[in-house]
Amino acid sequence: MGKINILGVHVDAIDMNEAVAKVKGFLENDGANAVFTPNSEIMMAAYRDEKFKDILNSAEMIIADGVGVVYASRILKRPLPERVAGFDLACRTLEEVSDGSKSVYFFGGKPGVCELAIENLKKKYPDLYVSGFSDGYFDDEKEKKIIEDIKEKKPDILFVCLGAPKQELWISKHKDELGAKVLLGVGGTLDVLAGTAKRAPVFFQKTGLEWLYRLLKQPKRIGRMLDLPKFGFTVLLKGKKFPQED
Numbered sequence: 700m701g702k703i704n705i706l707g708v709h710v711d712a713i714d715m716n717e718a719v720a721k722v723k724g725f726l727e728n729d730g731a732n733a734v735f736t737p738n739s740e741i742m743m744a745a746y747r748d749e750k751f752k753d754i755l756n757s758a759e760m761i762i763a764d765g766v767g768v769v770y771a772s773r774i775l776k777r778p779l780p781e782r783v784a785g786f787d788l789a790c791r792t793l794e795e796v797s798d799g800s801k802s803v804y805f806f807g808g809k810p811g812v813c814e815l816a817i818e819n820l821k822k823k824y825p826d827l828y829v830s831g832f833s834d835g836y837f838d839d840e841k842e843k844k845i846i847e848d849i850k851e852k853k854p855d856i857l858f859v860c861l862g863a864p865k866q867e868l869w870i871s872k873h874k875d876e877l878g879a880k881v882l883l884g885v886g887g888t889l890d891v892l893a894g895t896a897k898r899a900p901v902f903f904q905k906t907g908l909e910w911l912y913r914l915l916k917q918p919k920r921i922g923r924m925l926d927l928p929k930f931g932f933t934v935l936l937k938g939k940k941f942p943q944e945d
């Protein structure tokens with residue numbers, strides 16, 4: 700399973716089943732493994748900021764969360780097998796450990812969101828082993844306490860849902876001190892699990908128009924969303940300059 704160089708970010712050329720298998724592999728070994736899930740906006744942020752690009756590339760797995768990233772791979776004639784949405788990978792991972800064989804910790808979202816998400820998950824997976832949680836709004840003092848709590852619980856899987864790029868920066872800064880084996884940076888996943896935000900209907904997901912649904916729901920995202928066409932043009936104009944592995 701190789702990687703594809705998209706504007707300097709090395710995205711794993713894997714489908715959902717392979718991504719799940721990789722997470723399972725991480726769980727069987729020692730060491731911390733970061734999983735990042737960039738969309739077009741994040742890819743553009745990495746293109747603009749070398750340091751952030753290095754942080755993204757430091758992850759043990761990078762999956763194409765956005766359909767724009769999959770289109771980019773096609774432009775480069777290195778097609779990714781499919782879009783692997785961070786939310787879907789989070790759900791598949793939870794399903795894999797729903798027998799309680801591994802512990803999970805949720806970090807992120809507004810106060811109360813984790814509790815709701817866990818309540819919903821417990822209805823579906825009564826045996827799921829949730830070792831802890833914390834909301835994602837903190838000052839230095841609260842952050843210290845959160846870190847201590849995670850270290851104490853030593854979860855197998857830590858879901859970090861602080862939005863991008865905050866979650867990627869946080870994971871890369873702390874991943875080696877926490878004792879978690881897999882650290883997933885998966886944005887608004889907790890909101891959807893809690894039911895405080897809705898995933899786009901399947902029609903929008905299947906037609907690659909999830910971004911349009913999000914734009915209709917949150918028109919203030921328009922500025923950020925301009926990164927989608929900018930990303931496409933940048934890949935068209937500059938994409939070939941980034942060398943591939945083979």
Ligand code: UDP
Nearest residue numbers: 807808809835836860861862863886887890
């Ligand atoms: N969030 C958080 N702490 C912060 C900022 C955001 O926990 O300091 C959470 C927010 O509550 C939401 C998630 O991060 O659950 C994703 O936020 P947003 O929609 O702003 O980011 P996106 O993933 O769309 O880039």
